Amino acid sequence: MLRIRNIDYYGQLILVTCTILSVPFFYFVGVGIGLFLVACWQLISALANTPAFIHTGYRKCILLYWTFFIADLLLIALLFLLQNDLNENLILIVFWVTIGAALSIAIYYLKIYYRLIELLALRNELDGLTKSKH
Numbered sequence: 215m216l217r218i219r220n221i222d223y224y225g226q227l228i229l230v231t232c233t234i235l236s237v238p239f240f241y242f243v244g245v246g247i248g249l250f251l252v253a254c255w256q257l258i259s260a261l262a263n264t265p266a267f268i269h270t271g272y273r274k275c276i277l278l279y280w281t282f283f284i285a286d287l288l289l290i291a292l293l294f295l296l297q298n299d300l301n302e303n304l305i306l307i308v309f310w311v312t313i314g315a316a317l318s319i320a321i322y323y324l325k326i327y328y329r330l331i332e333l334l335a336l337r338n339e340l341d342g343l344t345k346s347k348h
Contacts, residue, residue: 216338219331222259223324229255230320249313252320257283260323263330270333275326279319286315 233248260279267276289312293305 216331216334219263219327219334223327223331226252226255226259226320226327227324230317230324234317245313249316249320253316256320256323259327263327266334267326267330270330272326272330275329279323279326282315282319282322286312286319289315 229248229252233245233252236244236248260276260283264276267273289308293300293309293312297305
């Protein structure tokens with residue numbers, strides 16, 4: 215299971231890096247597509263790993279992630295629902311703030327996910343030492 219988590223983590227890290235590096239070349243299209251893919255991947259990953267976060271003592275971290283993720287998602291949905299009623303400049307400001315927040319949330323998830331993987335690897339190593347016949 216740890217190997218799958220490592221593959222999941224490094225895949226997300228590569229995708230986030232490619233998203234950030236695509237800014238000078240593709241401007242919004244590359245960032246928008248990249249952030250959409252990262253958000254979908256992290257949503258699946260966070261849903262699958264939330265029990266592991268809770269059982270290993272990272273409950274506060276994963277709840278903070280979910281709070282920010284849902285708030286950012288609701289803000290984006292509100293922008294699309296109220297785009298005809300709001301001023302265009304206000305929409306652009308809030309939109310770029312949500313894009314920046316989404317990128318920050320993605321990096322935060324990668325940070326706490328890496329700490330979870332390290333903790334689980336350490337637990338596995340310590341379990342192996344205590345069960346060995348040395």
